[in-house]
Amino acid sequence: MSGRRLATTAGLLFALGAIAATSPAHAERLIVSVSNHRVTVTPNYSGEELVLFGSVERDASTPVSHNNYDLVVTVMGPRADMVTRRKERRFGIWINTDYREFLQVPTYLALFSNRPFDAIASPEVERRQQLGLTNVLLTQRVGTDYADVVPNDAFRSAFVRLRSEQGLYREETSAVTFLTPTLFRTGIPLPAAVPIGTYTVEIKLFSEGALITRTETAFDIVKVGFEQFVATTARQDGLLYGAFTAFMALMTGWMASIVFRKD
Numbered sequence: 001m002s003g004r005r006l007a008t009t010a011g012l013l014f015a016l017g018a019i020a021a022t023s024p025a026h027a028e029r030l031i032v033s034v035s036n037h038r039v040t041v042t043p044n045y046s047g048e049e050l051v052l053f054g055s056v057e058r059d060a061s062t063p064v065s066h067n068n069y070d071l072v073v074t075v076m077g078p079r080a081d082m083v084t085r086r087k088e089r090r091f092g093i094w095i096n097t098d099y100r101e102f103l104q105v106p107t108y109l110a111l112f113s114n115r116p117f118d119a120i121a122s123p124e125v126e127r128r129q130q131l132g133l134t135n136v137l138l139t140q141r142v143g144t145d146y147a148d149v150v151p152n153d154a155f156r157s158a159f160v161r162l163r164s165e166q167g168l169y170r171e172e173t174s175a176v177t178f179l180t181p182t183l184f185r186t187g188i189p190l191p192a193a194v195p196i197g198t199y200t201v202e203i204k205l206f207s208e209g210a211l212i213t214r215t216e217t218a219f220d221i222v223k224v225g226f227e228q229f230v231a232t233t234a235r236q237d238g239l240l241y242g243a244f245t246a247f248m249a250l251m252t253g254w255m256a257s258i259v260f261r262k263d
Contacts, residue, residue, distance in 0.1 A: 027062040030215040031055050032203055039190065039221045047167075047192040050219065056182040056205060070113065070120040070206040071176045072131055073186055077108025077168075077221075078197030084159040100155035101141040107195040108168050109136065112175035112186045121209045129204060129211060133160055133171045167191035196221050 032054030039048065056069060085099040113120060117131040130136045134151035138159070142149070149156055163169035168191065176186040188201075199221065204214045 027059055028066065028205060028213050029057040029059075030203055030205055030213060031057055032201075032215060032217050034188070034201065034217060034219050037219045039194075039219065041194070041196065041221060041223045045192060047194065048190055050188040050190065051185060052188055052201060052203075052217075053183075053185040054203065055184070058182065066207045066212070067181070068207065069178070069181070069212075070115055071178075071184055072117070072120065072129075072204045072206070073110075073112040073176060073188075074130070074136075074202045074204075075108065075110040075112075075188055075199060076106040076202075077195050077199050078106075079104040080107050080195075081105075082107075082159070084155050084162070100159075102159060103139045103141055103146060105138050107197075108199065109133070109163070110170045110188065111136070111172075112188075113173050114176040114178060114184070116173045120206050121211075125209065125211070133164075133169060166193060168193070168195075190221070194221055196223055 032052060035051040035053075039050070052073060058066075082102045082105060083099050084102065111132060113131075117126050117135075120126075121129065121131060126132060127135050137148045138156060139146055139148055140155070151157070160169055167189065170189070176184055178184045197220070199219050201217045201219070202214060203216070205212045
């Protein structure tokens with residue numbers, strides 16, 4: 001009998017575990033969208049700003065204590081390998097003395113929230129949820145190892161600073177606005193030098209320092225016209241792109257000789 005009871009108890013525990021795994025984990029749900037899911041880059045493109053808007057859907061099981069929400073929006077562009085170099089002045093000239101390679105890091109990275117990150121969650125949650133530029137993982141090649149490093153590492157700091165100066169990395173802790181207790185919006189600035197590709201947007205909802213739920217959306221940035229032809233050719237046919245570049249250089253030189261030719 002004891003063996004039978006043990007088996008029955010184990011079966012009930014397994015069934016309860018299965019039900020818990022398939023049941024909704026959260027009482028709230030995020031509904032979001034962006035103003036434009038396809039941004040086209042033309043020769044005269046000078047940047048623009050998308051608008052992310054959404055709402056927090058509540059149900060009967062939503063805890064009464066969830067009256068005030070915090071929201072963090074993370075926008076990541078296509079990933080790529082990038083290098084940061086250290087220059088030093090020697091014998092009157094600047095030369096590269098060292099470098100650090102960043103592996104498959106976002107070419108565009110923006111984090112927006114309605115309050116400072118340290119007011120939204122504890123330092124441990126900030127690190128775990130990668131809230132803020134200092135907590136986002138940026139994998140580097142350090143000798144034969146691959147790892148992220150401390151936020152104040154000289155190469156990491158320089159990399160983030162340079163990307164920020166170009167408008168490609170940004171952090172704004174008052175960019176998300178709650179229009180009502182459950183309706184929100186924020187802008188997503190896209191500079192003129194914005195990389196081409198698919199951008200993922202992750203939205204995280206917090207209450208009382210804890211992550212309640214999250215959702216994702218995306219948008220694409222594409223080139224059109226002549227720029228698209230050049231970009232596609234460079235990516236898919238290196239030989240043709242090289243010939244085309246050489247031809248354009250010859251044409252430019254020929255046109256310049258005509259302009260400056262003396263009678």
